[in-house]
Amino acid sequence: MSERQTMPNASQHLARPLAIAILVTGSFLFAANHVAARVAFDDGTGVLLAILTRGSIAFLMMLTLVLAQKHRLSIPSGKRRWQCLLGIMIAGQSLCLYSAVARIPVAVALLLVNTWPILYTLLTWLLGGRRPTLRLTLIMTIILIGLVMVLDLGTWLADPAAMGPDWLPGVILAESAALFFAVAIWVTENRLSQLPGAIRSVFTMMTVLVLMALGGVLGIVPGGLNLPQSQAGWVGLASLAALYGTASTILFVLVPRLNMARNAPVMNLEPVASLLLGFLILGQTLAPVQLLGGAVVLSGIVWLSLMRQG
Template identity: 50%
Template sequence: MTRSSALPDTPTPLPRHLAVLVLLCMGCAFAGNHVAARVAFDDGAGVLLAILMRSGGTLLVLAMMVLWQRQNLRLPAGAWRWQLTLGLLIGAQSLCLYSAVARVPVALALLVANVFPILLALLTWALGGPRPTARTAALMGMILVGLVFVLEVPTRLSSEQSVGPQWLLGVCLAFCAACVFACALWITDHKLSQAHGSVRSLLTIAIVFSSVNLAGLTGALPGGFDLPATSTGWFALATLVVLYGTGFIVLFISIPRLDMPRNAPVMNIEPLATLLIGWLVLDQMLNPGQVLGGAIVVTGIVMLTYRKTKRVEAAVADATD
């Protein structure tokens, strides 16, 4: 590692109870961001508009931080194409996840999207990494069983009623978000690990912001820049920007002191917080079988990621749903 890309001396970690509290608050902030997005979409706001505002606000703050730190924006040789790919993947992940949130209950979308650790483990294996252990395979099976309950597969198969195109599309989009995010984490871990975290994060958000603008200007997603119909939608968009920006920046600043390899699984509070906030704000509630499935999924993800969180430290500031 060159001197310019070396990280400063590691700060003293926070006491574990404070680190856990910060991560719990950040998980709840990201959950609130998705619920606020659904409120805005229900009021007529376009998906691209929400992503543009979210990424724009975060980009502005992050750019000021990088300038204040006087960070060099140069990347290691050969890293630019991977940085561009990472930014486009994160943009696609945001688009898929927000589009899913607009179509299905927010908690359901988040639970499906949070299967990315399974996909990351399989992708790493397929690209020459270590083969998943028997423990990992068992936990993957446990998560999939939980998803069967979350998606009510037995009930829907036995029902004569049609699943509905919006439900099916929403679930598929959430799964696509998981696939894209797994690819983004692999690139961060294997191709951009030498890049300074703040520079990588700034460039990633800048690419997301630029790609969303381009998609809107070219009309690639009709209605993507539609404005909210009432003040409720505008307030939801403002809340979305504040919650996501706060969560992103606080997490970005605090990562060196949060002992992420030990504490990162706490961030899996997000789907459960989404379930509670979605019930309070949107009156969206999963049935008991789905709640049980959600608990199985979250438990499996926590156990699966408990020993695999080093890559989260590098990537969590680049994106998160």
């Protein structure tokens, strides 16, 4: 999730090739985290356990950085309910995304989740913000057409069984993750923008951990805390925690110097990275029409990101 920091002077920004290289690396690390998660889930690992593991590592890293920077760990009284809502939204996004990754190809799940800017635009409009322009509506329509191709809806409608029993739940979960994230971004930008990003991140991650632990204790998600069944699952679990913690910490530290207003669309490479890694590690492949649809979706998302940054 993007963090709004005090904007550095242009001279403090890293050279653009280096900034882009860091963002590309971050995209691959996040994609690898989801591929590792699929390895863990295929070995019986519970979704809640995966979120708790990765969240604990990320929380400790972020907390260490916050304390090193001597930030005061407190939330103004008027912002506490919004900070709580932000944590709930990120918890929901994490749970739905990992649940989707466990059911459908990683690349498809991430393409669906990365449509959150469409939902954010519509949410902003519904809550009294600016009405989408004709060009924005056109871009969103193009993305939706691409999604129809990615999801291969023609095949699914002709023979739902051909896509497997987990296809529809996986798609619903992935799009739910996009909705949760859209709400989280709206809360961040409209209610918590004055709160330092470091403080916001620590309290958000803490809320996620508390909710996942509570969900595990109450048995809300059946099998949510199941342990891996073999060495492959343990490797996947350890890898997803290390990859997510490393990627989030790198971006957490370097975002103020990466000139995100100009370079943020690079992060949309994550679905492409997941497609490559999913093929190399998991053997997941998409049909040609799905690959073409993915290209359409990704192009639309990048175009939409450029508009939002402008």
